[in-house]
Amino acid sequence: MTVNWQRTAAFAVAAFVLVVAAGVPLLAVVLQGIARPGGGGELFTARALELFTGSILLAGQVTSFAVLLGVSLGVVLGLGRIPGRRVWLALHAMPVFLPPLLLALGWFHLLGREGLLGNVQTSEWLFARSGLVFVLGSTLTPLVTLCTFFGVRGVEPALVDAGRIVARPVTVMARIVIPLAWPAMAVGALLVFTLSFAEVAVPMFLRVQVYPATVFARLGGLVYAPGEAAVLALPVVLLALVIVAAERAALRRHAGALSARGDRKEPLSFGAWTWFAWALVAAGVILSSMPLAGLLVRAMRENGFSDAWARLGTTAENSLLVACVAATVAALLAAVIGHGLARGSLLARWIDALALAAFLTPAAVTGVGAIVTWNRPATAWIYGTMAILSLCLLGRYAVVAIRVFQAGVLQRPVSHEEAAAVGGAGYLHRIAGVVVPESWRSLIAAWLLCLVFCLRDVETAILLYPPGGETLPVRIFTLEANGPEPTVAALALFHVALTLAALALLAALARGRRTA
Amino acid sequence: MGLRRNLFLISSWLCLLPLAGCSQCGCGSGNEVVVYTSVDQVYSEPVLRRFERETGIRVRAVYDTEETKSTGVLNRLIAEASHPRADVFWSGDPVRPYQLVKRGLIAPYRSPAADGLPSLVRPDDGTWTGFAARARVLLVNTRLVDGASLPRSLAELTAPAWRDKVAIANPLYGTTTMHMAALASLWGQSRVQELLTALKRNGARIASSNGEVKRLVVAGEVAVGLTDTDDAHEALKGGAPVTVIYPDDEPGGTLVIPTSAVIIKGGPNPTAARRLVDYLVSAAVEEQMAKSAAHMPLRPGVPVPAGVRPVSDIKAMNVDYAAVAEQIERMQPWLRGWVGL
Numbered sequence: 001m002t003v004n005w006q007r008t009a010a011f012a013v014a015a016f017v018l019v020v021a022a023g024v025p026l027l028a029v030v031l032q033g034i035a036r037p038g039g040g041g042e043l044f045t046a047r048a049l050e051l052f053t054g055s056i057l058l059a060g061q062v063t064s065f066a067v068l069l070g071v072s073l074g075v076v077l078g079l080g081r082i083p084g085r086r087v088w089l090a091l092h093a094m095p096v097f098l099p100p101l102l103l104a105l106g107w108f109h110l111l112g113r114e115g116l117l118g119n120v121q122t123s124e125w126l127f128a129r130s131g132l133v134f135v136l137g138s139t140l141t142p143l144v145t146l147c148t149f150f151g152v153r154g155v156e157p158a159l160v161d162a163g164r165i166v167a168r169p170v171t172v173m174a175r176i177v178i179p180l181a182w183p184a185m186a187v188g189a190l191l192v193f194t195l196s197f198a199e200v201a202v203p204m205f206l207r208v209q210v211y212p213a214t215v216f217a218r219l220g221g222l223v224y225a226p227g228e229a230a231v232l233a234l235p236v237v238l239l240a241l242v243i244v245a246a247e248r249a250a251l252r253r254h255a256g257a258l259s260a261r262g263d264r265k266e267p268l269s270f271g272a273w274t275w276f277a278w279a280l281v282a283a284g285v286i287l288s289s290m291p292l293a294g295l296l297v298r299a300m301r302e303n304g305f306s307d308a309w310a311r312l313g314t315t316a317e318n319s320l321l322v323a324c325v326a327a328t329v330a331a332l333l334a335a336v337i338g339h340g341l342a343r344g345s346l347l348a349r350w351i352d353a354l355a356l357a358a359f360l361t362p363a364a365v366t367g368v369g370a371i372v373t374w375n376r377p378a379t380a381w382i383y384g385t386m387a388i389l390s391l392c393l394l395g396r397y398a399v400v401a402i403r404v405f406q407a408g409v410l411q412r413p414v415s416h417e418e419a420a421a422v423g424g425a426g427y428l429h430r431i432a433g434v435v436v437p438e439s440w441r442s443l444i445a446a447w448l449l450c451l452v453f454c455l456r457d458v459e460t461a462i463l464l465y466p467p468g469g470e471t472l473p474v475r476i477f478t479l480e481a482n483g484p485e486p487t488v489a490a491l492a493l494f495h496v497a498l499t500l501a502a503l504a505l506l507a508a509l510a511r512g513r514r515t516a
Numbered sequence: 517m518g519l520r521r522n523l524f525l526i527s528s529w530l531c532l533l534p535l536a537g538c539s540q541c542g543c544g545s546g547n548e549v550v551v552y553t554s555v556d557q558v559y560s561e562p563v564l565r566r567f568e569r570e571t572g573i574r575v576r577a578v579y580d581t582e583e584t585k586s587t588g589v590l591n592r593l594i595a596e597a598s599h600p601r602a603d604v605f606w607s608g609d610p611v612r613p614y615q616l617v618k619r620g621l622i623a624p625y626r627s628p629a630a631d632g633l634p635s636l637v638r639p640d641d642g643t644w645t646g647f648a649a650r651a652r653v654l655l656v657n658t659r660l661v662d663g664a665s666l667p668r669s670l671a672e673l674t675a676p677a678w679r680d681k682v683a684i685a686n687p688l689y690g691t692t693t694m695h696m697a698a699l700a701s702l703w704g705q706s707r708v709q710e711l712l713t714a715l716k717r718n719g720a721r722i723a724s725s726n727g728e729v730k731r732l733v734v735a736g737e738v739a740v741g742l743t744d745t746d747d748a749h750e751a752l753k754g755g756a757p758v759t760v761i762y763p764d765d766e767p768g769g770t771l772v773i774p775t776s777a778v779i780i781k782g783g784p785n786p787t788a789a790r791r792l793v794d795y796l797v798s799a800a801v802e803e804q805m806a807k808s809a810a811h812m813p814l815r816p817g818v819p820v821p822a823g824v825r826p827v828s829d830i831k832a833m834n835v836d837y838a839a840v841a842e843q844i845e846r847m848q849p850w851l852r853g854w855v856g857l
Contacts, residue, residue, distance in 0.1 A: 047856070114736045123737060127721075204686070204724035214857045217688050223848045224591045224615070371595040384601065458581075463592055467550045467576035467601070478557040478579040481727055482750050482809075 006427035014336045015351050017329065021395030022358035025369030026237075032372070033230030044235075048214055052235055055211040058133065059197035065137030066144045066192040071185050073141075073284045074148020075173055076277045079160070081267040085281075086507075089149060090500060092284040093142040094292060097499035099458050099473055101201040102492045103139045106291025107131075108205075109298060116294070132206045136196045138287045143195075143449075144188035145284065147404065150445045151184025152177050154411045160268070169270045184407040190247065191400065194360050197239070212236070212362050219364040226368045233365045240360040244353050292496065295489040304486025308494060311479065311487060312472075316498050319471040322386050322461075323454035326393035330401035331447040338405030338446065339435050343414065352406075355399035363396065363459030370395075370464060386469050392460050397453040401446035408442020409435060448506060455499050472498065548574040549788035552589040553606040555580075555775055556746065559809040560606060566804070567795050573788050578602070582690070582725040590615060593780065597621055603783035604792050610637070610776045611694050613644040614841035623781040629794040632815045637774050639838075645793065646774030648802045648811035650745045651830060652695045653770070654761040655730060660739040667740055668765040673715060680719035681739040683732045687712070687851050690726060691744055695771050696851070697843040698835045702768045705847060712854055722855060733758060744773070749810030752823065762830055769831035774814060775805070 073092065077085045095103050110116050111131075113123040125131055155177055163172040178185070203210040215236070218229035270277045299305060337355075340348030358366060370392050374383040382388050416438065420430045436443055458473045465474055476491045553560045557579040564575045580589045590612045593605060597619060607613055616622050624642035637646025656666055660681070667673055673682045685692040700708040716722075721738055723729045729741035730748065734756040748760045762770045777796045779789045795801065802818045805811035812827040813820060820826045 047853075051857070108731075108735075112735050112737060127737075201724070205728065207722065209856045214852075217852060217855075217857050219591060220588055220689055223845055224594050226595070368591075368595050371592070375596050375599050375601070377599060380599075462581060465578065467552075467578050470579070474579075474581075477581040481558070481580075481582045481725075482556040482746060483558040485754075 004427075010336045010427060010431075011340065011345075011347050011351075014333045015347065017333060018337075018351055018355055018395065018398060021391050022366070022398070023354050023395075024373050025366050025392070025395065026354075026358060026361060027369070028372040029226060029230040029233070029365050029369040032227045032368075033234065035227065044232075048211070048232070051209055051211040051214060054209070055197055056239070058129070058203075058208070058210065059193045061133045062136045062140065062196035063189050063193045065133060066141040067185070067189050069137075069280075069284065069287075070141045070144025070188060070192075071148050071178070073280050074145040074185070074188075075152050075177060075181075076270075076280050077145070078149040078152035079173075079177065079268045080277050081269045081274075082277065082281060088281050088285055089145070090503070092281075092288045093146055094496050094500070095139045095288050096142045096146070097452055097456055097496050098139075098492055099201070099456055099477070100136060100139045100199060101205060102295065102476070103291045104135050104202045104205050106294035107135050109294035110290060116297070127207050129208050132203055132208045135202060135206065136199060138291075140192045140195055141284070142288065143191045144185065146445070146449065147184045147188030147191075147407070148181065150404070150441065151181030151407060151411070154184070154408060154441065155180045164268070169268055170273060172268070180411070183410045184404075186247065187403040187407045190243065190403065193243070194240075194356075198236075198360060198362060200362070215362050216364055219368065226365075229362075229365055229368070233361055236360055236362065237357045240357040241353060243360075244349075244356055248349070292493070295492050298489035299486050299493055301486045302484065304484070304490035307484060307487040308490035311475065311491070312494065313470075313475070315470050315472040315475040316494070318386065318465075318469055319455055319473070319495075319498065320502065322389040322393060322471065323451050325390040326397065326454045327401070327447050327451035329390075329394050330398040330450045331405070331443055333398055334401035334405035334446045335431055335436060335443065338402045339409050339431060341402065341406040342409035343417075352399065352402055355395075355402055358395050359397065359399045363457075364463065366396065367392070367460055367463035384466055386466060388464050388466070389461055389469075389471070392464055393454045393457060396457070396460055397450050400453050401450040404446040404449055405439065405442050408439040408445070411442075412438050444506065448503060451502065452499060455495070455502070547572070547788070548576060549603045549785050549792050550576045550578075550601060550783065551604040551606055551792060552578045552593055552602045553580065554589055554608045554612065555606055556608075556809070559746070559805065559811075562808060563796070563801055563804055567792060571791060571795070573791065575792070580608075582727055593621065594619060600780045600782045601784070602780045603785045603789035604796075605778050605780060606796060607644075607776045607778070608650075609691060609694055609773045610644060610646050610837040611697075611841045611844065613776050613778045614838055616778065616780075617643045618841075621781055623779045623783075623786070625779045625790060625793060627777075627790070627794050627797050630797045632799070632817075633797065634814055637776070637814060644776045644778045645797045646776045647797045647814055648805035648809075649772050649774040649814055649827060650691070650811055651762060651770050651772050651825075651827075651832075652691065653743065653745055653748055654763055655733045655741045655743050655748045655751060656759050656761060657733050657736055657739050657757060658759050659757045660736060666759070666761055668761065669763050670715075670742065670766060671711060673720070673740060674711065674718050676718070678718060678740065680721075682715065682718070682720040683723045683729045683738040683741040684715065684720050685723050685726045685729050685743070686855060688848070688855055688857070691773055692726065692742070693844055693847075693851070694773065694840060695742070697840045697847055698771050698833060699768070700847055701835060701839050701843045702833065705843070705850070708847075709850060709854075716854065746809050746811065749823070762825065764831040769833045771835070772812070772827060772830065772832045775811065 077089050111118045111122040111126045113120055159176055160172060163176045198212055200212045200216050215229050215232045218225040337348050337351050341352050374388055416434050417430050420434045456473060458477055461471045461474050472495050476488060480488050564577055568575050578589055593602060622643050626642040627645055630638050630645045633647060654667055687693055687696045696708055723732055726743040726747050729743045730751050732738045733741040734751050751758045764770055777793045779793060783789055799815055799818050802813040802815055806813050806824055807821050810824045812824060814827060
């Protein structure tokens, strides 16, 4: 009785928070769409359908690129004998910390017609679909790498060691590690697919038409039509539901709980494949570093760094504050919803579907919904303050934390929780005493990835930040219009440094906990 | 013990939530003013800081990105219409304010500080006041185009000689929308449609913004781009191999776009709002914007720095900004089709 009560209460609180943060704003725009005269059927032209399918195809191409490189790299860095792997991982992960448009500008400075490495051919290649797949792929690959890294680090070491007795490293990877860690990889792939599908600024810059631009065209510019935008966003929400259904069908075939505690101490040697492992690491690091190098070259011109420092103001503090709050609440929700998802809870599935829909729906649409919902005298203490940013970032990125923690829990045996339940432990006690201690690495990864997403967000923040409360990415983008390019590039690198500092602090704390 | 420790951690973090809100209370205090601006931050922020220093009134600002990179402050103002948060909207053009006028979101105010500005930018109903202006120009890469071949009008760019060498910003956004609508109000919409169709057929590149047009011209990706004088000024200031052509030979002339200030109806600080508008439309700000952003002063007698062309030297298009605002809505469906959305 107590057990059920605790579980019900925890789910009710989690559901309430997510409905408030994500559901109500979504509902507000859907209602605007419904209230629109004519129903909106006329908006779904053949061209819109062509763009929709084209965008799905594009997201598929970007995801394939990211999975191919990210899974290989995540496995190599997660399990292999690669000296300095955390440094390589950090270098490879850096593009994820920035809004993709800044990376696209970095590539443009390199591969444009008069770029450092550019000519007419590279420019034509960059400003086409090929360039878009490459830029988004190289920008988002680290998400798959990071998820895979944490996934393979969670695989029971004894299974890998047993496999190594009778098989080559590559066979062990292909037959044991990847199948066991694939829920984490699937999370990475899902994130890449949804982010590349929803991206607007980079396709616009590289001259590729995508479906979300049709939604944005109703919210940007001089003709404001939120009702039309809401109607056009509906297929995106439906796509989210299809993705959820497909993913669940795939997860049902998953082998289930795998590992007791995946703290691998001895890295694997790749033998004759060592050169290949290093080639992968080099490719991942170079691919990630090149656009940042482009930005660095820009930043070093004309006192970019000193000017950027002067313009930084309180933006870094604002970014950290709202992102920390949002990521922390998201991690708490993930402990309940992510665990529920992994253990097959129906309610958790519904809440997760809502969170995924909020993630996939264009930020401009949910942002307008948030204004309609929260801009009231009674809620001025939320809307007129930084709290609105934390709340909306939570609604948008909670799914990241939920999915990462779910993947971690899926790798743990349910038997430990069952044993605790038999011993009389209530739901909250099992979560705090069994699930979180066993999957603490996943919980930290969930918090971390959610933090990164919140820190790099522009679309939500730009529409909702209170006057005088800019975040760092907002400052970068408001200065990008005619601001000095070296300053903008330096601010982007400050942002990378800020994110790395936050992650390094977290890593130090985690190490301290392990030592203790 | 473990459970208690975790609950303590959880509650500690939750305590941070109110902290996230405490530093930015949006209540009107009387000695502050909230301004939303679509004028580039790099130009508008120094003006607002100077206002703070001179009056002691704290300015809390929301700045805009280029329009294709976010939804923009205009639409935020419209979305917030039921409970306005802003006191003043400082717009980069006079067309955006008309979107607010149409929705009844503006409190008319005839600033005494606007004396000396042309009547064209001071409508009798006091809904907006225009000042420091930009113009629509052709930015030409001089490494790719020699002096004898410089284009003089948009229509010229539809010729085979300019195939794949021209960039124009997405006309669904920003001053390009306004430019096309202004041409349509003078020439008729069908003629503008023909021009855009011919440009597209000639391989014109649709850039995401005027800033990107500048970037493409400076980088030599294209030879010519249609952009604004402030973008062109930044390219010149950076030492890029470019020159600026005012399309005075275009039928109707060059489009001049004043920035404008309006007061939002129901804003929390109406008195401070009026003081800010008085300041923005003053000669001092026109002079500051001319120096920092190459905006052309509309008042006669305000000094014009070297490199900034006085508005009196331009064959300015004679446009009714209200009509242009109406025209934008009429053109929008066709423009979406032209862009491919």
